[in-house]
Amino acid sequence: MFVHCSTCGAEVNQLRPFQCPHCHTWHWRNPKPCGGALIERDGQVLMLERDQDPWRGCWDIPGGFCEDGEHPADTAVREIFEETGYHIELLGLLGLWSDRYHGTEPPATTLNIYYLAQTPDGGEPVLDPAEASGHRWFGPDEEIHPIGFPGHFPQVLDAWRAVRRGQRTLTPLPDDEFLRRHH
Ligand SMILES: [Zn+2]
Incomplete structure (x- = not known):
């Protein structure tokens, strides 16, 4: 291949x-x-049924790739509005996970930044049919199967479960620039 x-x-x-x-x-x-969020409602987390490769048909945490110059928290807010219609409120930083994205050749390394969020909108998400074919709210004791992006989603969900059980604290949103723009 010539470049x-x-x-x-x-x-x-x-x-x-x-x-x-x-x-x-x-x-x-x-x-x-990448920026994404675990959106909670009544102690459950929102997962989307992925309708695109890679990991079509598997459960997906909403989020996506950062655009040029975009803060990952803004990416999470933007992507989740596009994917669900929700205007989410970010509660804190859950953590960072590195993975390989097999949707490109050769696979790209991703740095995946996840926030905990809630949605003041209520109601069920309005899905973008190009991205998701369904959704479900999962409690912390429920198995989520089949899971997309197995290189980091299981660890992200374990971190969320640990927050739910009070065994792990969230990192407060640390970025002054982000906070200035949103509060
Ligand atoms: Zn040259």
């Missing part, structure tokens, strides 16, 4: 990361940041 150096246009027979043999520019391959 072109974006600096000098030379053909380079190599996937990122590489250094252009012509102009010596480095082309890096950095992890992709």
Whole structure:
């Protein structure tokens, strides 16, 4: 597969990361940041039934890739509005997990940032049919199967269950810039 150096246009027979043999520019391959949220209602968490690859038909935590310059908390708010119609309120940072995303070739490394959230909207989510074919609220003692993104979702859900049981504290939203824009 040939790619072109974006600096000098030379053909380079190599996937990122590489250094252009012509102009010596480095082309890096950095992890992709993602933002998502565990949305709670009555002690249960919202999971979506994924209707796209990878992990079609598996349970999905709503969220997605950060856009350029977008804070991951804003990504979570934006993606969840697009996917569910909910205007969520973020309660705190649940944690960060690294994973491999097999929807790209070669698989990209992702840095997945999850928040705990609630929705003041009430009612059931209005799903985007391009992304999800169903939804369900799961209690902390329920098995969630089949689960998407098994490289990190089980750990994220365990962290949520630990918060529910009071065995783990949430990290308060730490980012002054984010807080200034939302409060
Ligand atoms: Zn070059």
